[in-house]
Amino acid sequence: MNRITIIGGGITGLTAAYYLHKKLAESNIPNEITLIEAKNRLGGKIETYRKDGFTIERGPDSFLIRKQSAERLARDIGIGDKLVTNGTGKSYILVNNKLHQMPQGSFMGIPTQVKPFLYSNLFSLQGKLRAGFDFILPKCKAQEDQSLGLFFRRRFGDELVENLIEPLLSGIYAGDIDDLSLMATFPNFYQLEQKHRSLVKGLQQTMPKPNKQGKKKPSMFYSLEGGLQSLVDGLESKLDSIHVKKNTCVKKIEKSNSTYQLHLDDGTKLESDIVIVTSPFYSLKKMLGSYDFIQTYPNQKATSVANVALAFDRSAIKQDIDGTGFVVSRNSEYRITACTWTHKKWPNTTAPEDMALLRCYVGRPGDENVVEMSDEMLEKLVLHDLNKIMKIEGKPKFSVVSRWKDAMPQYSVGHKQFVDRLENELKTHLPSLYVAGSSYRGIGIPDCIDQAEQVVETIVDQMKQ
Numbered sequence: 001m002n003r004i005t006i007i008g009g010g011i012t013g014l015t016a017a018y019y020l021h022k023k024l025a026e027s028n029i030p031n032e033i034t035l036i037e038a039k040n041r042l043g044g045k046i047e048t049y050r051k052d053g054f055t056i057e058r059g060p061d062s063f064l065i066r067k068q069s070a071e072r073l074a075r076d077i078g079i080g081d082k083l084v085t086n087g088t089g090k091s092y093i094l095v096n097n098k099l100h101q102m103p104q105g106s107f108m109g110i111p112t113q114v115k116p117f118l119y120s121n122l123f124s125l126q127g128k129l130r131a132g133f134d135f136i137l138p139k140c141k142a143q144e145d146q147s148l149g150l151f152f153r154r155r156f157g158d159e160l161v162e163n164l165i166e167p168l169l170s171g172i173y174a175g176d177i178d179d180l181s182l183m184a185t186f187p188n189f190y191q192l193e194q195k196h197r198s199l200v201k202g203l204q205q206t207m208p209k210p211n212k213q214g215k216k217k218p219s220m221f222y223s224l225e226g227g228l229q230s231l232v233d234g235l236e237s238k239l240d241s242i243h244v245k246k247n248t249c250v251k252k253i254e255k256s257n258s259t260y261q262l263h264l265d266d267g268t269k270l271e272s273d274i275v276i277v278t279s280p281f282y283s284l285k286k287m288l289g290s291y292d293f294i295q296t297y298p299n300q301k302a303t304s305v306a307n308v309a310l311a312f313d314r315s316a317i318k319q320d321i322d323g324t325g326f327v328v329s330r331n332s333e334y335r336i337t338a339c340t341w342t343h344k345k346w347p348n349t350t351a352p353e354d355m356a357l358l359r360c361y362v363g364r365p366g367d368e369n370v371v372e373m374s375d376e377m378l379e380k381l382v383l384h385d386l387n388k389i390m391k392i393e394g395k396p397k398f399s400v401v402s403r404w405k406d407a408m409p410q411y412s413v414g415h416k417q418f419v420d421r422l423e424n425e426l427k428t429h430l431p432s433l434y435v436a437g438s439s440y441r442g443i444g445i446p447d448c449i450d451q452a453e454q455v456v457e458t459i460v461d462q463m464k465q
């Protein structure tokens, strides 16, 4: 009997458990799978809170449609009919304390249409001229990695980066653009530059043609009825043949001959032939504390963030804005980093009719202490910021604060080399121990699912031999 243990019950661990069991059963390979989760619930960063007809995401609120693995997983577990797409509308960017509409045709902040960019009052004349250098600058010398900031500042200048690209990319990675690795986050931009030289021209040639005037913007994201928790619940319901141990933390992993001994926090030990570690890298480092090679890896930086969901009567919002949300540039005197008008981004599924649900985000490198504030202080802080641009009357009906400490791993320059080296060293020192999840090859939900599927494929192939 092949004993396989999966450490961590977030989306990576759950996906690994589900597909592993399915694929081994299809190949008639006997197996005993255990999933160990430190908390008393599964889902990790995916957690939905439901109250008074509101569906409030504490962590992620959606996943990209373009990356197909999450949709496929939802369909595989039989909840495809619960998939919902986001409502599209105008989105904004807060620059120098003013809201500006996102220039039409910008992709991750990079202009693909010249006219809306030239007419936008997001940039000074000098800023626009500098961004135009993209058309004439040579491509950079081929190199292993560089920071996103360095790459984009060289092509477009500081203003376009600070007023548009940085707030959008930081919204995804909660990171410092001048530290984040280009090759671990958006390698396609590097390839585009190498091939087309100009990023604008490259995008114009490779992106689908923009919609004709008046045609609705296509949705880019999926969520699920009942929130993303439905994906977690759907997966959990498929794990009948798997031993699921919640409230159990793996303290130490040791290899003894060809098996692994997992030391659990209840004092017991679990023996396993194969181990998949899906918990963050810092927890892997702790569990492998007795191995010298792992000590040579520096700790991975991770940003702490929080979000505050505020429920209002729609009538309390006196000066409404037509759109689904905004991100905040660093040159604005705001502590919030972004806000989603959730009832507009996800109409019908997140708030009762006549109610509004605003979700504000705080915490970025350099401002992580904000996460330590009390719930009351955080509510006050986000309302203060919101009232600078909207008119909201009275207090919210209720608010929900979610804190995520050290939760957003930072893929610093050289991240890919770090992961390649780690995987190679694990193969040498600890064969049959695999890593997957948000610390490694992508933080988005579909990226985590892809990694889980990849590990499952490797293990199943190995077992078939």
Ligand code: FAD
Pocket (backbone or CB within 6 Å): 007, 008, 009, 010, 011, 012, 013, 036, 037, 038, 039, 043, 044, 045, 046, 058, 059, 060, 061, 062, 063, 064, 248, 249, 250, 251, 278, 279, 280, 283, 287, 305, 404, 407, 408, 436, 437, 438, 439, 442, 443, 444, 445, 446, 448
């Ligand atoms: P986790 O969800 O962190 O799961 C790891 C699990 O391992 C945890 O449950 C933990 O308790 C457990 N664990 C740790 N140590 C041990 C141990 N020693 N023993 C046993 N168990 C252990 N992605 C998107 O695609 N779209 C979004 O909109 C989006 N928004 C986000 C918003 C926020 C606020 C955050 C924090 C993340 C967001 N992300 C988003 C990223 C995405 O949610 C995560 O990258 C992904 O859910 C991580 O999944 P995971 O399974 O790799 O890790």
